[in-house]
Amino acid sequence: xxxxxxxxxxxxxxxxxxxxxxxxxxLAFALSQGVDWIGVSFxxxxxxxxxxxxxxxDGPVPLLMAKIEKRGAxxxxxxxxxxxxxxxxxxxxxxxxxxxxxIPLAQKRIIAVANAKARPVVTATQMLESMVEHERxxxxxxxxxxxxxxxxTDAVMLSAESAIGRHPVAAVEMMQRVLxxxxxxxxxxxxxxxxxSIPPDAALGFSACQLADRxxxxxxxxxxxxxxxxxxxARFRPVVPILALSASQALCRSIVMLRGVLALNTSEGEDAxxxxxxxxxxLFDRAIARSGDRAVVISSAGEDNVLDTLQVATLRD
Numbered sequence: 001x002x003x004x005x006x007x008x009x010x011x012x013x014x015x016x017x018x019x020x021x022x023x024x025x026x027l028a029f030a031l032s033q034g035v036d037w038i039g040v041s042f043x044x045x046x047x048x049x050x051x052x053x054x055x056x057x058d059g060p061v062p063l064l065m066a067k068i069e070k071r072g073a074x075x076x077x078x079x080x081x082x083x084x085x086x087x088x089x090x091x092x093x094x095x096x097x098x099x100x101x102x103i104p105l106a107q108k109r110i111i112a113v114a115n116a117k118a119r120p121v122v123t124a125t126q127m128l129e130s131m132v133e134h135e136r137x138x139x140x141x142x143x144x145x146x147x148x149x150x151x152x153t154d155a156v157m158l159s160a161e162s163a164i165g166r167h168p169v170a171a172v173e174m175m176q177r178v179l180x181x182x183x184x185x186x187x188x189x190x191x192x193x194x195x196x197s198i199p200p201d202a203a204l205g206f207s208a209c210q211l212a213d214r215x216x217x218x219x220x221x222x223x224x225x226x227x228x229x230x231x232x233x234a235r236f237r238p239v240v241p242i243l244a245l246s247a248s249q250a251l252c253r254s255i256v257m258l259r260g261v262l263a264l265n266t267s268e269g270e271d272a273x274x275x276x277x278x279x280x281x282x283l284f285d286r287a288i289a290r291s292g293d294r295a296v297v298i299s300s301a302g303e304d305n306v307l308d309t310l311q312v313a314t315l316r317d
Contacts (some may be wrong), residue, residue, distance in 0.1 A: 044072035046083035069093035091125035124157035211236035218289035
């Protein structure tokens, strides 16, 4: 035993665990620094997230990432994912709270629920653990990273590898190589099917992804006002990048957590045609598209934050 050691009580429900007094102080500091995401540890129910949100009385509310690392969280997974802005498969403590042999299935279930509810999901802990000491990972670790991508994770996270490891840059480079290779080989088709009944905004997002595939579009362009509008498209894993346009720098920073999403900061009050022109130039400058290529444009004609307009545009200089 040593000072600061964590304690796990897998068979018990710890009432009022989140947020602690230390959590409240840390949250206040994070808010003063203008952070975009807050990771909420040891979430057991949606009530934990509600108490954290209640701590934010003034100013913009940051997005909450629910860390799934307690057995109770798995029991209340659907309600937690619905209440959170994103979730993390926190395999460290989760591996202590549950049977270690069940972690792979728990990971797949968490990712599947997050995908179904259009919430970004991060897979974390010991992804390239051997690189804390060694210059190269094991083949099993590389396979683990790739499988998280194929399962549908939006992001993967290094921990000790980059925090205290001897080869932090090499670890990041290796992670990027594995992700790029897996995306190139495993993202040849839209892998998520539309449920039998979905809300209109999600249906339009699915249609945009299918249309992009059918017409050979190079990108999906979407002026958005919040993360939910982007997630309604990204949840279906289109084969082309989604270029989300927003005048909010904070929103542009936060939505790149979503898999396949690129963000372009536009000017306040810019009309739709000017936004498309700016997006076209951005795509050309980065060799994502060229003159004569097609893009699917999905937007909102009203102020209700619902995507309701879909068209195919030919990009021109």
